[in-house]
Amino acid sequence: MTRSGKRFVNESNSYHDFCQAMVARCRAEDGDGTEPAAWFVIDHRAFRKYGLGYAKPAPVPYKALIENGYLLRGRTLPELAAQMGADAVQLERTVAEFNGPAARGEDPAFGKGTTSYNRSLGDPEHGPNPCLAPIKDAPFYAVRLYVGDLGTFAGLKTNSNAQVLDEDGRPLQGLYSVGNDAASIMGGNYPGGGITLGPAITFGYIAARHIAGANE
Structure with missing residues (x-):
């Protein structure tokens, strides 16, 4: 949730979809000047x-992460909200609205x-839903999430032989x-894991065959 205390996305979606939703919600709430x-x-x-x-699962200790400020812990949701700088009333309301359906394996807000x-x-x-459970057992914990760089969807424009194209769309001989x-063939989307590895292997193979003249 953002500091408004509200959820904004299906948290089990891909990190690509998650971050796009997070940026959109934060800009709607805080404007473009806030990270x-x-x-x-x-x-x-x-x-x-x-x-x-x-912070790893039990029995790995986590006290150092609380001491350095990475991990927040509150005995109650309002106490946690105060550390987050979030709206405590709305955070409690969000959790209450989430918990009832979650116990039944449902998420009417985001599916x-x-x-x-x-x-x-x-x-x-x-069960009944492997992605859902009520948030009810104190104490409560939070970590702050930021958008980070993992890869790029931008790059050199190529043709079906993996040849780099010039400004006029013509292949640059010898350059692949x-x-x-x-440039990603996914057009800025993230349909699932491996969208960089799969095309890299495929077009590496295509480029090698083209260089060897195997496609002629």
Whole structure:
């Protein structure tokens, strides 16, 4: 959730979709001058079973992460909200609205756990929805989330042979580009894991065949 205390996305979606939603919500709430950021909030049961960011599941100690400010902990949700700089009343309301449906495995607000992609990332031993559980067991924990760089969708424009094209769309003889150096064939979207590796392998193979004249 953002500092407004409200959720803004299906948290089990891809990090690409998550970050796009986070940036859009933060800009809507704070304008363009504030760095987009959100808080990941969980309860003690989930924290010790799954961990949270750099904080690992039990029995790994986590006190140092609280002391250095990375991990926040509150005995109550309002206490946690105060540390987050979030709206405490809205945060409690958000959690209350989330908990009832979550106990039934439902997320009417964002549909968390309703796709095969979501469910593949959840806990297969937890039901009825592997992605959902109420946030109810104190103390409560939070870490702050920022947008980071993982790869690029921009790059050199290429043709179907992985040849780099000039400004007029003509192949530059002897120059090829694949992987993250080439413009993504996904057009700025993230349909699933491996969207950089798959095209890199495929177009590396295509480029090698073209260089060897195997396609002629």
